[in-house]
Amino acid sequence: xxxxxxxxxxxxxxxxxxxxxxxxxxxxxxxxxxxxxxxxxxxxxxxxxxxxxxxxxxxxxxxxxxxxxxxxxxxxxxxxxxxxxxxxxxxxxxxxxxxxxxxxxxxxxxxxxxxxxxxxxxxxxxxxxxxxxxxxxxxxxxxxxxxxxxxxxxxxxxxxxxxxxxxxxxxxxxxxxxxxxxxxxxxxxxxxxxxxxxxxxxxxxxxxxxxxxxxxxxxxxxxxxxxxxxxxxxxxxxxxxxxxxxxxxxxxxxxxxxxxxxxxxxxxxxxxxxxxxxxxxxxxxxxxxxxxxxxxxxxxxxxxxxxxxxxxxxxxxxxxxxxxxxxxxxxxxxxxxxxxxxxxxxxxxxxxxxxxxxxxxxxxxxxxxxxxxxxxxxxxxxxx
Amino acid sequence: xxxxxxxxxxxxxxxxxxxxxxxxxxxxxxxxxxxxxxxxxxxxxxxxxxxxxxxxxxxxxxxxxxxxxxxxxxxxxxxxxxxxxxxxxxxxxxxxxxxxxxxxxxxxxxxxxxxxxxxxxxxxxxxxxxxxxxxxxxxxxxxxxxxxxxx
Numbered sequence: 001x002x003x004x005x006x007x008x009x010x011x012x013x014x015x016x017x018x019x020x021x022x023x024x025x026x027x028x029x030x031x032x033x034x035x036x037x038x039x040x041x042x043x044x045x046x047x048x049x050x051x052x053x054x055x056x057x058x059x060x061x062x063x064x065x066x067x068x069x070x071x072x073x074x075x076x077x078x079x080x081x082x083x084x085x086x087x088x089x090x091x092x093x094x095x096x097x098x099x100x101x102x103x104x105x106x107x108x109x110x111x112x113x114x115x116x117x118x119x120x121x122x123x124x125x126x127x128x129x130x131x132x133x134x135x136x137x138x139x140x141x142x143x144x145x146x147x148x149x150x151x152x153x154x155x156x157x158x159x160x161x162x163x164x165x166x167x168x169x170x171x172x173x174x175x176x177x178x179x180x181x182x183x184x185x186x187x188x189x190x191x192x193x194x195x196x197x198x199x200x201x202x203x204x205x206x207x208x209x210x211x212x213x214x215x216x217x218x219x220x221x222x223x224x225x226x227x228x229x230x231x232x233x234x235x236x237x238x239x240x241x242x243x244x245x246x247x248x249x250x251x252x253x254x255x256x257x258x259x260x261x262x263x264x265x266x267x268x269x270x271x272x273x274x275x276x277x278x279x280x281x282x283x284x285x286x287x288x289x290x291x292x293x294x295x296x297x298x299x300x301x302x303x304x305x306x307x308x309x310x311x312x313x314x315x316x317x318x319x320x321x322x323x324x325x326x327x328x329x330x331x332x333x334x335x336x337x338x339x340x341x342x343x344x345x346x347x348x349x350x351x352x353x354x355x356x357x358x359x360x361x362x363x364x365x366x367x368x369x370x371x372x373x374x375x376x377x378x379x380x381x382x383x384x
Numbered sequence: 385x386x387x388x389x390x391x392x393x394x395x396x397x398x399x400x401x402x403x404x405x406x407x408x409x410x411x412x413x414x415x416x417x418x419x420x421x422x423x424x425x426x427x428x429x430x431x432x433x434x435x436x437x438x439x440x441x442x443x444x445x446x447x448x449x450x451x452x453x454x455x456x457x458x459x460x461x462x463x464x465x466x467x468x469x470x471x472x473x474x475x476x477x478x479x480x481x482x483x484x485x486x487x488x489x490x491x492x493x494x495x496x497x498x499x500x501x502x503x504x505x506x507x508x509x510x511x512x513x514x515x516x517x518x519x520x521x522x523x524x525x526x527x528x529x530x531x532x533x534x535x
Contacts, residue, residue: 086443091504140443142504199473203506205499208473225473
């Protein structure tokens with residue numbers, strides 16, 4: 001049977017906008033929609049484009065405190081927040097802008113809708129490109145994220161499907177998925193796995209292999225830190241060494257993924273050296289193990305890379321073949337229009353040998369530590 | 385001097401000595417059982433010139449409460465009111481952890497990496513060691529890196 005795929009989209013995603021100088025540009029999402037459409041990937045009968053609405057406050061409150069929700073709502077209601085910084089609001093990363101709550105809550109609504117479509121069997125896989133705001137904490141905005149749509153969608157799914165439902169969350173953004181980890185840190189029904197550039201070099205500074213969950217949830221938070229200059233081969237190797245066996249052992253009912261593209265070598269905020277090929281290698285590994293799959297966008301700050309990666313990822317989710325080249329109508333956004341531009345990266349970065357060696361050793365150490373600390377909780381031997 | 389008056393003075397002196405002694409013991413705990421909290425804070429002040437809150441505040445991270453002039457943290461630009469969010473790549477919720485992490489990191493490398501936050505802006509500080517080529521190269525992006533030798 002054809003895989004039924006849903007693409008959740010509304011032009012209202014443009015409202016999540018922190019201003020012209022801010023790196024999280026809504027155009028990343030709009031261009032993804034345009035590119036998918038131009039590639040004909042939204043046309044097949046097996047694909048539906050679904051319009052979300054603002055999440056209801058009850059859903060948001062599954063993850064966030066009422067006090068915090070109230071603070072996020074304040075600007076929309078013409079109120080001022082007494083101490084915005086305590087909620088992480090009014091900072092350079094998370095400025096207070098008009099319609100902050102609505103702009104955030106439509107994204108939460110989209111992630112919840114993506115989950116509902118899959119739960120109800122209306123789609124096998126669903127993608128919300130505006131989602132993936134994984135740094136939002138229970139009562140604090142951080143790292144461009146105000147409301148944690150990933151955590152809300154997962155909490156909503158568990159609530160709807162009842163006891164015994166298991167969800168896995170795989171986060172391939174270059175930054176640690178700290179907010180989602182925090183939301184489920186003491187639970188064993190949600191396995192959170194974050195692969196990221198080490199907190200030694202990058203915001204939010206956390207995501208150590210030693211963060212493995214607590215209480216009931218011990219062994220159900222997994223962190224795979226990488227060194228700067230980690231390239232496709234190292235990244236994919238580590239993914240296959242730890243994430244694949246954990247995915248298979250956990251046997252989740254639902255797979256949630258945050259598909260940030262900031263591991264890309266051209267990303268202006270991070271220091272990783274991956275390409276769309278490594279990125280798609282990971283997406284392929286997930287696709288083979290995720291019959292019921294809810295995917296969110298995430299980071300990625302090179303606007304010429306992100307829409308291409310998400311287009312490739314959605315095509316794979318929907319089991320459709322992506323074209324080799326970017327259609328002419330979109331070419332101007334992705335390089336010089338004189339020559340045909342491939343959808344995949346045309347270039348692979350050249351990495352200094354010493355740095356590549358450091359990156360490989362770093363990944364080997366992370367994999368070894370995870371095997372020692374986490375595998376036993378999943379009935380996996382250290383050598384499996 | 386009347387004998388009764390003398391015993392009253394002796395009692396007073398004894399009381400003063402007793403109270404003073406209590407304060408002295410508090411300030412100088414017996415060597416056998418050091419107060420781990422006081423010890424941890426002293427180590428931070430001595431090694432890094434850093435005074436922090438004992439526990440994380442509502443937004444997470446330990447608030448910087450004091451910076452000794454011309455200390456490593458001072459040279460790295462850390463100020464009172466900044467928040468120390470992570471050490472190495474581990475979140476820090478208590479001063480005990482911070483001391484433990486710093487000891488661990490200095491045991492294997494000549495440097496400690498701290499993730500600091502001020503008004504919502506995060507930046508990396510590298511204390512100790514010499515900035516190696518890789519660390520310098522890592523300076524692109526929004527995590528600024530500062531290197532200051534540990535005393």
